[in-house]
Amino acid sequence: MSRIVTIDIDGQYVEFDWGQPHELGSAAFWIDQTRQRPVPTDLRLGRTLREEVAACILGGYGLPASIGLAAFHAVVKEGLLDEGTVATASDLERVLSQPLEAGGRNGAVRYRFPRQRSARLAAALSYLANYAAPVGDMDIRRWLLDCPGVGPKTAAWVIRNLGLTDEVAIVDVHVHRAGVAAGFFLSSWRLPQHYRWFEDAFCAVASLGAVSPGALDACIWDVLQSLGSARSMLLGDPAMA
Numbered sequence: 001m002s003r004i005v006t007i008d009i010d011g012q013y014v015e016f017d018w019g020q021p022h023e024l025g026s027a028a029f030w031i032d033q034t035r036q037r038p039v040p041t042d043l044r045l046g047r048t049l050r051e052e053v054a055a056c057i058l059g060g061y062g063l064p065a066s067i068g069l070a071a072f073h074a075v076v077k078e079g080l081l082d083e084g085t086v087a088t089a090s091d092l093e094r095v096l097s098q099p100l101e102a103g104g105r106n107g108a109v110r111y112r113f114p115r116q117r118s119a120r121l122a123a124a125l126s127y128l129a130n131y132a133a134p135v136g137d138m139d140i141r142r143w144l145l146d147c148p149g150v151g152p153k154t155a156a157w158v159i160r161n162l163g164l165t166d167e168v169a170i171v172d173v174h175v176h177r178a179g180v181a182a183g184f185f186l187s188s189w190r191l192p193q194h195y196r197w198f199e200d201a202f203c204a205v206a207s208l209g210a211v212s213p214g215a216l217d218a219c220i221w222d223v224l225q226s227l228g229s230a231r232s233m234l235l236g237d238p239a240m241a
Contacts, residue, residue, distance in 0.1 A: 007184065007204045009197050016183025018208075025234040027182045031209030034219040039212070043161045045072065050128050051081050056157045057121050057149050062173065063112060065225075070102040071111045075121075086129050092118035123148035137164035152195040166214040169202035171195060174224040175217050179205075181235040 003018040005027070019026025045055035054075060059068025078095050080087035093115050099108030111117070127147045134143050137159055144155040156168035169175065171191060179185030179198070184205050189197050206213040224231045 005184075005208065007201060007208075009200050009204075012186070012197070014184060014186060014201060019182075025178065025181050025236060027184055027205055027209070029234075030178065030182065030216060030220060031205075031211055033223060034209070034211045034216045037215070037219055037222075039215050040218050043163070043214070045069070045161060046076075046081075048081075048083070049133060049158075049162065050083070050125070051076065052158050052161055053124055053128060053144070053147070053150065053154075054081050054121055056154045056161070057124055058117060060154065060157070060172065064102075066102040067100065067109055067111060070100040070109070071096055071117075074098070074100055081125075086125055087122060089115075089119045089122040092121055120149035124150060140164060141168070151192050152199075153192070156199070160214055166212045167203060169199040169213050170217050171198045171202065172221065174221050175202065177235050178220045178224065 004015060005018045006013050006015045008014075017026065019028040021028050021032035023029055044052065045059075046052040051072075055069070055072040058071045058075070059065060074095050075081060075087075075092060078091075079085060080091055080095065096111045096114035096118055100111055102109045124147050131143070131146075133140055141155045141159050144150050144158060145152065147155075150158075153171055157170045159165055160168055160170065171179075176185065176191065176198070179202060180187050182205075184201050185198055191198065202217070203213050206216045209216070224234065227234070
């Protein structure tokens with residue numbers, strides 16, 4: 001039996017069918033899948049705020065997670081993220097231009113756009129070195145949004161990984177597609193300009209399902225990442241896969 005749910009997102013009433021746990025790609029399906037998984041605990045990629053920001057900047061942007069992590073570990077190994085060191089774009093590009101050993105992949109891989117990412121990360125590291133972080137989870141998030149190379153998704157990713165709060169959403173391509181297919185994201189919303197709408201809708205669905213936003217988006221990311229091209233089974237429209 002259908003259960004129509006309405007959530008108010010900044011004055012916009014988003015109405016969608018909650019569905020049943022057996023209905024692939026529905027909100028109920030994702031909530032049920034999340035409940036069956038262990039709750040994520042330590043999500044840190046780095047040891048410090050500086051390293052966490054670097055890891056999140058080097059990952060994402062449609063890049064396979066294993067390659068982003070390989071790039072991060074290479075930069076750490078070179079000491080370019082050590083306290084007191086402010087790496088230049090050329091320092092970082094030298095490392096990111098080298099072949100990387102990424103877990104689960106045969107042979108060395110190349111990091112995409114090393115010059116562009118190096119410039120972005122160098123600017124971020126300079127900001128972190130010159131401006132002290134405030135106290136408070138959402139204050140840190142707002143502070144990070146002024147950091148070059150950090151957008152709303154990266155800022156949310158950093159503060160969640162550091163364990164500062166779980167009440168944020170990391171709206172990447174997988175979460176975006178799943179939310180549109182399930183009906184709780186409007187197809188007219190655009191990233192990054194409507195990020196807060198996406199986040200509010202996602203957190204509302206997590207709350208209705210009595211799961212944490214972090215556990216929900218980790219579940220969506222893991223499932224869709226593992227399915228590869230077969231993810232169209234959950235997203236409905238094959239063109240969205």
